[in-house]
Amino acid sequence: MRGTMPESSPPASPALEVSRAGDYFVGRFRAMASPCEVLLDLDDREEGLELAAIARDEAWRIERKFSRYLAGNIVHEINHSAARAVTVDDETARLIDYAAECWESSEGRFDITSGVLRRVWTFDGSSHVPSDDEVRDALAHVGWSRVTWTPPVIRLPAGMEIDLGGIGKEYAVDRAATLLAGRARCAFLVNFGGDLFASGARRENRAWGVGLDDPARSGESVLGKFDLTAGALATSGDARRYVMHQGKRLGHILDPRTGWPVADAPRSVTVLGRSCLEAGTLATLAILHGPSAAEFLEREGVRHWVL
């Protein structure tokens, strides 16, 4: 599971900055604990500001609604329902449906109830690992199959939690792109913390230049650059969050079937897909396949970069 939601309550409203970058405009803000930007292939600053604000408001709305760290939202209500049934709204139901589909098609590897495991695992680069008992106790509260989901009603057994963080950022990218597609008359690229969606060819049939981060020297070095015209690109994995165990480096993505991080998983997997949700979920699933991540993506026939 990827931890993409913020660790504390976000400020009242993320500030939006719009500036010209060569022949296009960039709107920048922070949301979902990540730097976010929207590239807009246009010349009018006012229009750029208006469009970037649409993306910012949508990211902000999704963060408030689905972050498990915020009190008072639907996820909080579900996680504090103490085994009572909770009726959810349409959008939440569709998101849970999507998560259920991920669980089914990944044979249980992708599980929105696995966040409980993070209470016993701390990925601080040290060699501290929890005891078998601790993992076993946490695992007792993990498993989508224990959840009763009859839309729009969800019932979690006591002690269990859901975390939509593993799909929340990708969903926000796709949602922002959907809203922009309905308004913008120009090509655009949405980039929320490295998860991207590009709408189509820019003026004069040009593409957006996208760089791939080097997980070993994140933020400092770019491994490669390529042109992205249309489609989504999502990356899973985080080089800085790991523990060392018996000489092995364990990344922060936990397998809900064992309660342990996936051994020998790639540090970073990037997938090109039609939607950011599809790309991001495939990237996460690839990491959950451990050393056979690349093989999995080959079989799925998607363009990918495994590092």
Add this chain to the structure above:
Amino acid sequence: MRVQLDSTPRPAFVRSRLRAAACVLLAAGVPAAARADDAAPKYQLDASGLLYGEQGRANVVEPVAKLTRLFDNGASLGGQFTLDVITGASPTGARPTTSIQTITNASGTSSTVQANQLPVTAFHDRRMAGDIDWTQPVGALFNATSSAHASVEKDYSSLGAGETFSLDTFHRLITWSLGGSYSHDLVFPVGGTPVGLTAGGAFTGVARNPKDVTSVMAGVSRILSRQWMVALNATSIYERGYLTEPYKVVSILDPVSQNPTSFLTENRPTRRSRYNITASSVYHLTPDVLYASYRYYWDDWQLGSHTLDLRFRHELGNDSFLQPHFRFYTQSAAKFFTLGLIQGAPLPDFASSDQRLSHFNSVTLGLTYGFKPHGYPGEWTIRAEYIAQFQKVNLGPTEGTDGAPVQTAPDAFPLLNIGTLTAGYSLSF
């Protein structure tokens, strides 16, 4: 030979499932809260245009526009306007013969029909209808919908109102509904109301014939799983008043040659009790959807029908879908339906040769394509349907009335080909 024990999914299996699931998640409408709160959609516009053509017969052009105002408390107010323009020809009820025949209708005009042709009468009509409905939630689980309608055409008017209540129970997994409606219609045939089962030219003297329609409906729908919903609905309709088709005729057949010798106006009972039960199912295959329904209908004119309807919505991605449609319909004839009365035999109380009261089957094949053009608001749908209406059995000896067998004559009701084309547009704003 190598036995593969690898349990990993087939190539592209996971991707296609995720792609489909993402499509469903993202294709669903923008939640109200996704926009600034004050910009939540307040109006819903649904407009469509229907072209309906029967081979060699009626053509209908039907534009419909509906505007719904959505209120923040869940209430809604809708208004709909429908215009039907019908031109073409409708079967008179008279039988085709092997020779040229002349038919005089109730309004005194006459027409000549070629040999082996089904006698039809030309018509042109325009119908205008208006509907309004008001839905008011009472608490979180109870809804009340009030509706009213009015329609008028050259020789028919209708005015009615209805009320439906629905109640959600068991965590909204079961919805119960109960409703009723009443409509007061008037039939005012052009040229006067003919006396039933006469040779034409005799009129009742009543210019405006009332017809009252009362209906009661009850239903229950149940969500069985996150993929499957089923529903059961029952309706009962009571009609009272002038139920005859004033322009339709019944042939009088020569007992020997079976050829029509003259024609009588048709006559139907003044009461009809109609019932139907419909079972339906909606199954989400993620992201595709299968809709299936079966309807059983019967009435005290002894007309019964079965309808099987299947639709499959296949998501194509990019906000578009294809929906094939298959429908099979079979109907048994009303007890007073006849292909012709035998000359000299005593007249029954009621008789009609209206094809709609006969035994027939029909098969509908349709395809709908829906899409949201990028950069433009709203969703479009285009639907084309082909309907083949046919009789399974040749109308032969067994269909005679009053014991006198009717010989096989030129097909009373040949295969009828019907085509419809509908374009629809809907927009939230």
